[in-house]
Amino acid sequence: MKADLHIHSNHSDGSSSTMEIMQSAREKGVTHLSIVDHDTVEGLPEAVRVGRSLGIKVISGIEISAYDFKRKRKVHILGYNYHLDAQHIRTVCEPLRKRRHRHSRWQMEQIQEAGYSIDRSRIEQQAQPSDTVYKQHIMDCLTKASYPSEEYQQLYKKLFKNDGAASGDIEYADAFKAVRAIVADGGLAVVAHPGQLDSYEIIPELVEAGLGGIERNHPDHTAQDHKRVEDLAREHDLVMTGGTDYHGRFGANVEIGDSVSPLNFLCE
Incomplete structure (x- = not known):
């Protein structure tokens, strides 16, 4: 069993179609995957259908663009295994997509x-x-x-960036609201790549809102990040996940399956 739980498709900011992702996953021996497109669940039905045709188990996923307003920094929240209607997740994410567009x-x-x-x-x-x-x-x-x-x-x-002609960003969703929405839809809320965004400090606070996991394996994580995630997971009884953060040609040179989830509980 090989699980890549962090993949982006052309339903958000990835370049690869669902079919391209699934075919690559099969070639790389990935048996379970999650497409966690930013702030949208619209690609899930297609992913499940294509995955079934190729013998790959698809886990419902999303990456919500969230923010730690206390510390004034981004904190992305992954959601897994939520109900397919994703009513609460949609409520949080639809305004985000409109603002971004x-x-x-x-x-x-x-x-x-x-x-x-x-x-x-x-x-x-x-x-x-x-x-x-x-x-x-x-x-x-x-x-x-x-x-x-x-x-x-x-x-x-x-x-x-900086004073560039198109610099600036949108207002992201409150991280606590993102976690609560995922939990309300029956899903598992996970802090994405805390080493990349330096979002460690908020994790104990998010646990109170229902946070269930932390992403350990990520291309940007160092051995120090792995240790820090493991310590937090042990202290707060959180699961650890992982994946490539694959964006196709819109992202770093990684292949699906290069980084995998250390746990298989989502895949059972």
Whole structure:
């Protein structure tokens, strides 16, 4: 059994279709996976259907773009095994997607005013089946350089970071509300890659809201992160999960199954 519980598809900010993900997973020997698209559950029915046809167990998943307002930092919340209607999760996530899409349209306008040639309607069309445009979609229009390349990263920082023409971000969901929504829908709430976002401090507080796990295995995590996650999981009786955080060509050079979940309880 091999489980990759952190994969993104073209229903949010990944470049790969559900079928492409499933075929790659089968080639890599992945038997259980979860597509945790940002702030949407719309791709789940297709994932379950395709996974069944290829003999892969699909676990319902999502990654909610949340925020620790006390410490003023991002904290992403993964949700697994929630009810398929995901009523509470949808309530939290639908305003997020709308804010992000409006912000992306504003970013495209700013980039045009800065002298770059982009076709906004084409970007929105190419972003489908996602109903939300992400920065990755905008960058895909501006350059064909690979995500890890110096050329891509320099342009990204120039436009979207610091005083860039399209810098700034949306208001994210409160992390406590995100956890409670997942739990209300019968799911397991997990803090995603705390080492990447330095979101360790909020974990004990989120436990009181129903947090059930922490992501241990992630490409950005160090041995020190592994130890810190293990200590917190032991102290608060939390499960540990893992995955590649795969985004296809919109992300780092990782393959599905390169990083797997250390536990199989979600797959039983």
